[in-house]
Amino acid sequence: MKFGVVVFPGSNCDRDMAWVTQGLLGQTTRMVWHEESDISDIDVMVVPGGFSYGDYLRCGAIARFSPVMKATIDHANRGKPVLGVCNGFQVLTEVGLLPGALMRNRDLHFICDRASLKVENNSSIWTREYQSGQVITVPIAHGEGCYYAEPDVIQQLEDQGQVLFRYCNPQGDANQGSNPNGSLNNIAGIRNQQGNVPRHDAPPRARRRRSHWGHRWFGGV
């Protein structure tokens, strides 16, 4: 399986992602420059975290116009997997591959920490090596990680099992106390209706998960 990791000016987790896909998962990985439009060799496209275009205007708002994102939309429309992490998720909402938006954190500060997430749905390709209800710990690092969508959209995400992860406490309870950034319904990760596009993380940069000990990052991909 071949991974493509998008490189925008300002991406700063592109290497981190490649360390996971190639270094830990042992999959061929190609760094894809934002001006490229031919990604036909890629099986899984990953839009990594960072500050594409300096987050100018709005997170992900400029990156959406890049040639590589047009190609990525086509890639997704052909049913191929696309993963967006952190800033990458913001880009995926900007281009309309995923619903909703990410807003400034509830307390207006950047947060860097480790958060507990509950696996809500393990039927997707992104989560199928987890147990449903399993609590995992992932690093988070974001200033705009507060997931928001209109109430009917949230309802649809919940009804159709599109919520993959929810912020929770170590015991697995998702409540306001275990919600680091104010995301609606404690949502930390979603997928699209077809299931090939997840936003993994309310910027939980899942790939950072203590990989220096060689732990598996995230199954299924």
Next chain:
Amino acid sequence: MNVLESAPFSPEEIASQGIKPNEYEEIVTRLGRHPNKAELGMFGVMWSEHCCYKNSRPLLSQFPTTGPRVLVGPGENAGVVDMGDGIRLAFKIESHNHPSAVEPFQGAATGVGGILRDIFTMGARPIAVLNSLRFGNLDDARTKRLFQGVVAGISHYGNCVGVATVGGEVYFDPAYSGNPLVNAMAMGLMETDEIVKSGAKGIGNPVLYVGSTTGRDGMGGASFASAELSKESIDDRPAVQVGDPFLEKSLIEACLEAFKTGAVVAAQDMGAAGLTCSTAEMAAKGGVGILLDLDKIPARETGMVPYEYLLSESQERMLFVAEKGREQELIDIFHRWELQAVVAGEVLAEPIVRIMFQGAVAAEVPALALSDDTPIYKRDLMASPPPYATEAWAWTEDQLPACDVQGIAGQTWNQVMTTLLDTPTIASKRWVYSQYDHQVQNNTVIFPGGADAAVVRVRPQANATSATDFTLPATEIGVAATTDCNPRYVYLNPLEGAKMAVAEAARNLSCVGAEPIAVTDNLNFGSPEKPIGYWQLANACAGIAEACREFATPVTGGNVSLYNETLDAEGNPQPIYPTPVIGMVGRVENIRKVVGQAWAEAGDRIYLLGLPPGVVSPALTLGASEYLAQCHGTIAGQPPQVDFDLERRVQAVCRHGIQEGWIKSAHDSSEGGLALAIAESCIAAGRGATITLEAGEARLDHLLFAEGGARILVSVRDGAAWEAYARAELGDRARFIGTVGDLGAPLTIATGTQILVNLPVEQMAHTWGTAIERRLQ
């Protein structure tokens, strides 16, 4: 006729460039004529302390700067050391104190940007940043604003540029109310085969300007940084630069890519004094000249005059000397990253800096006059220590109220402990570091707050846009880093205090199992023109030099920030505490073997390495202690003296014990003494401990809170092997003092059968964990 009288400038104009009358005469001597306005400005910034170290250079020359691991010592943009296994680490510390006092957000942000450029100019990819910060009393509204602004600025820049902020220190003391200290240290891994130097070479080679555009921001920042702050300093806001971390991130990638082509002969970042400094230094270091045409410089504003171009401190800019004929190759790389890149001049045989503007020579100055052959002031040291020091040294512990097992002056020991845990300098800095991305790049082995030093995995980085190789490296080497300085010690005794700053840095590295390697120093002092200021500076430098020799940790570079004084409403200068911050890096043989400060398991045996409980000596004292300052409002006494032999032995034992796997946690005893070190290990683990200390001849507050003594608190699992080793190496300088308790168990500290301290860990954690946040609400 007097040179000054014939000058085409008024004395006020000359003074406004930061130039003293005798320096003006020197300028005229060197040029053989009067300077024009642009040249005067160039001399003003280049002859500032910030750029030429005219007060500190004779003192800095005593530092040890060489060693088997030192690849690049002082004089380049950053020091470089050999970590083994082909890994070379570039590192450096720098201050941004004055800008941060006026505009905390941008001041701190551009401080981070500046130190990162020093690293990648060498051909190294920045991997981590540490910050050493000093503020006034956190109950003061202005201090709160400065503190929040500085943290937000560091967070903004460091997070966006994608370099992990992994550690540092924050102190609060009224001595810094008007003049906070913002020192940033960065580390990077060399990516190029050759270390990129700054000396221009090759007559006729093109000079490239790359990065961002030039505007009027940050005009004359270097002279501003070398003057005392006053109420009017707020009007100097244009002297504060504005940073763009997004551009810097692209600049990192583009520069590293450019260096790898082999077409870059020399590189210099534009920091203080912008174009002036970079051209002068590149020319002087290469023994050549540089011609620079200002009409070629990409400007972000119209109507700029040479003076403004030359003194602008616009951020995210660099100057390259390129191999002739290969300039387009480099320009293409920068354009791909959407950055400016133009040929703006060339290397000259004649050692001058010649500036062209609109077809005419706008300035022409011998390169050496600007950057090497600069004024040096040798000052006389006071014959005897100043009265403030001798008065403070007269203090003895007898002057404290009597104490017993119940407590002191109506306070129980539990209450005293709680007061200290609630002191912002001692309390958790979580509010600060949770706003910094300390995980990006995925190499952070120990998170902030987890241990006495930061530990980062080192692995060669791949080029993100060309062929990639992200296979896991064989090496398990890590780099540990710390910044340290207890400024109250230095204030009360600059020589001993500076020695202790180095000793504590080495001890902190040893507490994670790292071998201390090398030092970068940031000397933050008041005015050296005042006898006391110079006495502090000279003694502190002597202390650093001595201690760096003792620990075999050479100094590979650093930064000097003088004139850190605030004028009060009556116009009296109030100097800061002299603060020589020591940034030290160490080598971790195996990142899987590092330990933190948290106890590991119930039943683990706790040992105190260093001077044992009950000892009273000049090396272990309440003088200059946090306890004395916070609980008795007294700033007095002699700070603890450093016993180099004991420090080295204790640190070596700690490192070996960690390597062997015997030691499960290690934490040094610093501010707050032994009792606070124990409490912090409890809080970090959520576990209690049962401790018994023999009081011997010591007062009970001395027993609990005395500082110094080369002490490290360790918890150990495999008792017998450790016991035999520690006994052989340290004798009675390793004492069993107690046992780690269960999760949720309290901390008890007893002497004999009497319990002095009995506190639930949760309660301590709450006080310690929320002390800063509560004061900000």
